[in-house]
Amino acid sequence: MFVKFVVLFLLLWGSIASQLNDIGFTYNGFGGVNMGLDGLAQITDNGLLLLVNTTKQQMGHAFYPHPLHFMSSSTGSVFSFSTTFVFAMFTQFTSIGGTAMAFVMAPSKKFPGASPAGYIGLFNITTVGNSSNHVIAVEMDTIKSPEFNDIDGNHVGIDINDLKSAQSAPASYFSDQENRYVNLTLFSGQAMQLWVEYSGPQKQLNVTLASIDVPKPTIPLLSLNIDLSPIVVDPMFVGFSSATHTFDVHNYVLGWSFKMNGKAKELTLSQLPKLPRFGPKKKSKMFSVGVPVIVVTLLLVFIFIIQFIVKTKKKFAEVLEDWESEYRPHRFKYRDLYIATKGFKNNELLGTGGFGRVYRGVLPRSKAEVAVKRVSYNSTQGEREFVAEIVSIGKLRNRNIVPLLGYCRRKGELFLVYDFMPNGSLDKFLFDQTTIGKMLNWNQRFRIIKSVAAALLYLHEEWEKIVVHRDVKSSNVLIDKEFNGRLGDFGLARLYDHGTVPQTTHVMGTLGYLAPELCRNGKANPSVDVFAFGIFLLEVACGRRPIEPQASKECVLLVDWVLSSWGKGMILDTVDRKLGMNYEVEEIELVLKLGLLCSHSIPNARPYMRQVVRYLEGEVPLSDITLLGLSTTTNDKTLVSLGSTVTRSSSVVAESVLSGGR
Template sequence: MKRQTMFFFKYVLLFLLHSRYVVSRQKDAAFTYNGFQGVDMSLDGVAHTTDNGLLILANSTLQQMGHAFYPHPIHFRNSSTGTALSFSTCFVFAMFSELATTGGPGVMFVIAPSREFPGALPSNYFGLFNITNLGLSSNHLIGVELDSIQNPEFNDINSNHVGIDINGLKSVQAAPASYIRDQENQHVNLSLISGQPMQLWVEYDSTRNQLNVTLSPITIPKPKIPLLSMNIDISDTIVDPMFVGFSSSTVSITVSHYLLGWSFKINGQAKELSLSQLPNLPPIGPKTEPKVFKIGCPVIAASLVLMSIFIIHYIVKRKRMFAEVLEDWELEYGPYRFKYKDLYIATQGFNHKELLGSGGFGKVYKGILPISKQEVAVKKVSNDSRQGMKEFIAEIISIGKLQHRNIVTLLGYCRRKGELLLVYEFMPNGSLDKFLFHQSTMEKTLSWNQRFQIIKGLASALLYLHEKFEQVVVHRDIKSSNVMLDKELNGRLGDFGLARLYGHGDNPKATNVVGTFGYLAPEIFKTGKADPSVDVFAFGVFLLEVACGRRPIEPQASDECIVLVECVFSSWNRGEILEIVDPKLGMNYEVEEMELVLKLGLLCSHSTPSARPSMRQVVRYLEREVPLPEMPASCSRRFSLSSEFFGNTMNLSSSIADSQLSGGR
């Protein structure tokens, strides 16, 4: 009896150890096949292996299909939580077609609850589905397709793509067959049916619910950036256990689909394949007669030498042409940096026909980006000084973060030799000053309602810059030529080339005097500090400019009206402020709104900074949330540029108007 009891306990112990081994093996299933010679695989259809270990999924067969599966079921679920486990797989494949345009549909890596697919059709159905079960959630199937036929019924993007399929053949994500070159971050196209061996990685991270698919030729290491990447929880799709393998089908007798090696692992990284141990592919393509080589080789060789010389010369010349300045610290600004080549193509080589305008800071060209087809305005700025370039571009990037409906979006920049190129959102109606002062070239006059909406939009933008952005932004060049009009004639503030940024609560540092003559606040010449009040002053001049249809300084006018602010103030002092209104408006304006704008313009352009309102107050005045305060009756010079100030600034006008961006810093 004692002996039988001992035997029983030994049997139970062996059973438990065996069960634990099996469970552990299932949870961490892993295998690596560098070729399939002697490998136990579950094959059906036309799938078979060759003597040298090549697995052929399809080979010169018409309307046939082949399946090749790992014979043992694999547990994809965590036994305690029921969620999907991470997995990783990679395999080397080759697809060849004698027809250059088709070779499909191709090969699909499959995770399915069974190795058998009753009723499945070949051709476009990959040997996995039929018309009745396509797309059903009960399929519990996950696949990565390598498809060389475009099927409109499955919304295929082209006839050479990689796609992620869930329970059907309408890919939830797809991309043209290609890989991303790590150093240049560029897509390099591949032809699936070229007959060249390629490697595909499929990796699922259960902690992030992320599925990545990466493709490359076997001569290229695994790219760092996957071709496809999507967030998906496969726990709802899989059942337990599942089978992994491949399915292939054909539509003609001109195709061959091969599998050279395969590696797989649950809960870990699949082992890399030893490419040198993979079986060789059979000869692919038509044989060439030796006579052709004997006769043609010398001619071809001579031609290749000449062509190589020409190509090398062309490449060197082109590289010099598109050479850019790129320093290590600029890598952090990657998303904001454009390639000079793209901007060159977009503007047709900075063609004079695409010139939108020019000024003291450079020329602006219209362009259409070659890939996105987005219309942009490209500004070429001369900037030979390298001092402070890092800080300057950092400010450009900060300004690029501005998000407001009344601010022209700065999309990015490009550096090339002594040039700095700024890329802006394109404004189809140009700048406001063309409507105000070049009426002969415009189709219509801006109505008062349109002008008033532009004024309110600009006020809202300045409030955002001064108080609501993450830093205080002082524009320093508010004027009508820097207010752009979109296709609906909404005002958008642009050209932040002179802008200064500093933290909320900090004091602005003194800087060079920059801006445009006629809009400069008097105190800037004494302190050199640009704070929001200098923008308020320029905004006040802008209000009078829009309402009166006159420039801030008109040297040919009468002595009283050379300076627009003084001219408006004189009219207000005489009680005849509406006499200064733009005659092109006639009487088509609301008197209350016009008086508000003119008086607010005088208040904002007050010579004393503390007497000017903030932009928050200005917005409230324009929205009529609060009444405009009464202005003193006897202050004939407090609201305007004095004659002495006018004389001094005349001497500075040329340097101010032609200030460079480097000086503006």
């Protein structure tokens, strides 16, 4: 029992000793700090530690109130320690100097009989140089004392029991940027920072000085190889001592940090108290020089402002034609979009496509995040029709569609404004290697597929007009923050009334998603979107783009590859390998087969989107009988698909038309 008690006591004592040995403190200013003060030393109202003031031939001391143990009881050597402080010294009598201060380690906070001036309030004529002093000091001295072999009246020195420095150097620091030493004037009244670091194992004492506005230099000003064990007695006090020689002297410490057995914590310079103004107040030259300068400056500023206003108005000038008056609620100001996108900077660029560049923006008034598509458009009549259709499409309201908020028209350019989708477009998740950590699983992909199908059903059949999107593809499917898919980018969309026939003859869209009949008649109808949706289904399930030029000849076109694999009974071999086996076989087979059916080269063989939605929701099964028209075993009919020629049987194609009507 006694042995256990002893062991427990030793462990507890070791823990306490370790904590004592690792003591540290940091003062970013001295407001409310308990310091041992005597002489002229005081703490000012704003937290400055003032060591001496204007009184001649006086001194002041300021010490940490508690003694510190520097010696290891087991080895008898001095611990490593580190300290840093910010100080400022000022004297009006710069020609003769007149002040000195020092960081001090001593057995006592009191120095009876010590003299001011050159003795820095530490020694007198009889005690200076005695080995019994056990005093270690780093002096910042502006007095050249021949009796102490001072090198000049502006130096830093390491003092051991004496004021004849063991090592000293002119006040300066090594500039790492300029690769040279930069001189400093100690009594300038400018704040400076000093570091004192002792390595117990290496028995080396380093002193580094720098202006407060530069980082700590890599090369110290002083480096002394010394074993402090014979000088140090336990315990010791640490603090500052200062003395005056002439009138009008001020020595301050702004902040102080100390650490035993470690690196002193860096001072937070922005939190340090402000120094008072030193020296006489400068005479104002306002009336002799300032007034003319101010008048000329104001005149130049006025001219600059006028030029800026004229240039800005010209830069943001917009033409609002009469025919646009009815669309005014849907029109954005170019200035707002310019500010929102930070001037359409590349840093805000979300992506670039064949029909424009898309930028992220934050509207200056509402602070709403938007995506702004910038499209060049030159035909006046075409532009008028385009704007009319864009405003109409802006009325679409469906949770599976990215809302089109409005437009802006300026100098041959159109700007389309959409709600911003934080997760970007679907193609990034399918093909961009940098997003592999965010790969979509099958459940997410299937949910996105159904969302896009529902969006197309709404556009084709459920809104007041028929909207043909004309550019359905993975890069135009946006992912919201809940990872739901939304169909976006209606820059190519066309709409017409139910029961009418579309008259557009422009072939527009993206290579790989274009229905074959567009190359013949150029007329866009819902069947064109169904074809592109079929390619989209294969793209999502296979994790492959519609066209892969680097693939083997039979695999260049995604639809041909899947069709060939289906004919061989190996359709699951086309599934995206990144999914592994983590998918529902029935669902992925449905998607692949439905993709082939929707991308059929014969428009009448493609299902309507309502039928597609019913297949995806499992309301109607997709049987292999329905897909017989895709068989590649006969060859008496030419089928154009994505620019390739595949021979098909006309009799079999006829059988592929969906039963049950449209």
